[in-house]
Amino acid sequence: MSKKIKLGILGGGEDSLIGILHRVAANMFDRFEVVGGVFSRDFKESRQFAEDLGIGSKKVYKDLDQLIEGESKLPADERIQVVSILTPNFLHFSMAKKLLENGFHVICEKPLTTTYGEAKILEDTLNNAKTIFAVTYTYSGYPMIRQMKEMIAAGEIGEIQKIDIQYYQGWINPIIHNEEQRNSIWRLDPEKSGISCCIADIGTHAFHMAEYVSGLRVEKLLADLNYMYPDNKMDVDGTVLLRFSEYVKGVLRASQTATGEENDFTIKIYGKKAGLKWGQESPNYLYKIEEGQPIKILKPGHGYNSALSLDGTKLPPGHPEGIFDSMGNIYKGVAKAIKGEEYHPGEFPGIKDGARGMNFIEKVVASHAEGNVWVSLDN
Template sequence: MSNKIRWGVLGGGGDSLIGVLHRVAASMFDAYQLTGAVFNPDFEANKAFANEIGIPTSRIYKDFDTMVAEELKLAKSERIQVFSVLTPNFLHFPMAKKLLENGFHVICEKPMTMTYAEALELEAIQKQNNNIFALTHTYTGYPMVRQMKKMIEEGVLGDIQKVDVQYYQGWINPIIHDKEKRNTTWRLDPSKSGISCCMGDIGVHAYQMLEFVTGMEVKTILADLNHLYDDNQMDIDGTVLVRLGKYTKGVIRASQIATAEENNFAVAVYGKKGALKWEQENPNYLYHLVDGEPIKTLKPGNVYNSKLSLDGTKLPPGHPEGIFDAMGNIYKGVAKAVRNQPYDKAEFPSMRDGVRGMNFIETSVASHKEGNVWKEL
């Protein structure tokens, strides 16, 4: 009998980029077996897609509720163990809630929920049922981000003084400047996306990365968001000042109208003894800066890297690793947790990351609406 983890997928059918990303990531370390799914709300399209990617249709279900009910009828040794929730934002909370309440482990796309209150409710359910919950802040899976975290943890930079995180994209430009498009896309519909577009989609990645690599928690924030048009209800650009301590401050800059930018995600951490810089579009380079010394460039796969970084490196030095590999590292960490194997808590973002992320999104919007004032997290 296969010892692979039985894995179910919700959403991610057809030409969904996120669906491909998760399927490739789950296949990387031979830990998961795609066992059942509801890829699409159209049952015929759902079965057709299963045939297209070559999986049996016997556990392709017509809808989510049917899937949970039918899986619970099976013996625990046959039942799906882990579900990935890849649906639009407004479905994350009800699906994750029902899965956790019924004993399933969950891997969820972000934002975790639509509201901070929902996030707290989900956290309480997870604690009560003791399920594994992973939130796919994919960039934490990059080997050199993990190296950055460990170097800061070991005191290489000394006391942290300044953090600067940028996430610039330009993809929404063709939509936002067309009145009909901006009023009909689900991304700009609060009932489907939540109260924030830019901060909810990419700003929360920058916020989570800031706390992940520094090991510190943001205490207060001041946000200035941009909607660009009066009839657009959601932010598509913004700057958030952050305070992590009395003398540790930073900035989060996020935009979906940064014309011609693709996926310009970068993080820089400046300490008393040095600095570290990483860019997602060049993920194999971690730059270490020290006053009076040449810039050092660290690369994945080399023996000078941490155990956590090397565990997430699949290729010898000099061979690029990318976003599929980063997502694969998150799935690898979840597999260790499901199997009760030892794992580093940095191997996958947790429920707590989701709760803090939703708090950040809501507080950013409140800070802006109240006149760009400081707000406690």
């Protein structure tokens, strides 16, 4: 009998990019087996999609309630053990809560929920459920981001002085300027996306990355958002000033109207002794800069890297690793946790990271709405 963890998926069917990303990631280390789920609202399409994947339709259900009911009747060794939630934002909370209450492990796309209050409820539910919960802040899985985290923790750049993080995309630019289109996509619909588009979609990645890599927590922020048109209720661009402490400041810039940009996600952290720079579009290069010294370039797979970085490296030095690998590393960490194996706390973001993200989103929107003022995050 297969010892792989049985994985169910909610959403992610048809031509979903996020669906492909999660399926490839789940299969990467031979730890998970995708066995079913609810891939589409249309049951017929969902069953056909499962057949096309080659997994059969035995464990394909009409909806989440039917999945929980059907799986709960099976012997423990035959049940779906963990469920990945890849649906639009507004469905995350109710789905995750039901799954936790019925004993399932959960892997959830970000943002965790549509409100911070919902996120806190999920935290309490998880405490009672005592299962594993991961939030897929994908970029934390990159080997050189993990190396960056470990170098900072070891004091290699000295006390942090400045954090600069940017996430620029341009995909929404042709949509936002067309009234019919901007009023027809779910990303710009508050009922489905929550109170934020850009900040919730990619700004929360940047926020998580800033805290994950630096080991610091944002105490206060001041935000200035851009909605572009009076009839558009969702932000599509924003700049956020960050205060980690009295003398450690940062800036977070996120935009989905950066014309021509694809996925320009960069982070720069400067300490008293040195600085570190990384960009998602060239993820194999981590730059260390020091005054009076030549630039040092670190790459994955070499013995000089940390154990956390090397554990997430699948190829010999010189072979590019990308976003599939990054997501795969997160799934690998979740598998270790589910199996009760030893794992590094940096291997996958958890529910507290997701809740922090929701707190960040709400505070950014509030800061902007109140006239671009400083507001405090919960700590």
